[in-house]
Amino acid sequence: MSDLSIRPVDRTDLPCLLDLYVHLDPDGARCSLDDAVAVIDQLSRYEGSVILVGAVGDALVTTCTLVVIPNLTRGAKPYALIENVVTHADHRGTGFGRTVLSAAVERAWEAGCYKVMLMTGSKKPSTLAFYEAAGFEQTKTGFQIRRAPARRE
Numbered sequence: 001m002s003d004l005s006i007r008p009v010d011r012t013d014l015p016c017l018l019d020l021y022v023h024l025d026p027d028g029a030r031c032s033l034d035d036a037v038a039v040i041d042q043l044s045r046y047e048g049s050v051i052l053v054g055a056v057g058d059a060l061v062t063t064c065t066l067v068v069i070p071n072l073t074r075g076a077k078p079y080a081l082i083e084n085v086v087t088h089a090d091h092r093g094t095g096f097g098r099t100v101l102s103a104a105v106e107r108a109w110e111a112g113c114y115k116v117m118l119m120t121g122s123k124k125p126s127t128l129a130f131y132e133a134a135g136f137e138q139t140k141t142g143f144q145i146r147r148a149p150a151r152r153e
Helices: 011-023 033-044 096-110 125-133
Strands: 004-008 050-056 059-069 079-087 116-118
Touching: 004 096, 011 033, 011 050, 011 059, 011 079, 033 050, 050 096, 059 096, 079 096, 096 116, 096 125
Parallel strands: 079 116
Antiparallel strands: 004 050, 050 059, 059 079
16 A cells, blocks of 8 residues: 555646546536535635545545534534545555545544544445444434435445
């Protein structure tokens, strides 16, 4: 894994990042490049929040989004949410996904977060085992209301 480089996304990465998201949801609506620029600009205004990408050479192979959320409990310590975790299908099982998650968690700790959460809609044992192997525990019950239907696995 020494050839994997984890770093924040930049504007020049956006076309490749949008291609990588196809491996998360092949049927998902692709956002425009202009919308992607606006989203990373907006995310950059949330202190500690970032889209991390993992690259091998010039190829983006894994990513996740970290959002740090201000909080008035726990002594005003923020918490973090990880979303849009994906590794290119050709690179799954290499440890790249776990590495990008670890980098996101480390950034959350550096931002003073008291916890890091993520949710998955997957019921696949391999996906659940992946998150457990990355250090996450299934200790809460999650609820959601969706405006758009969930993607199918």
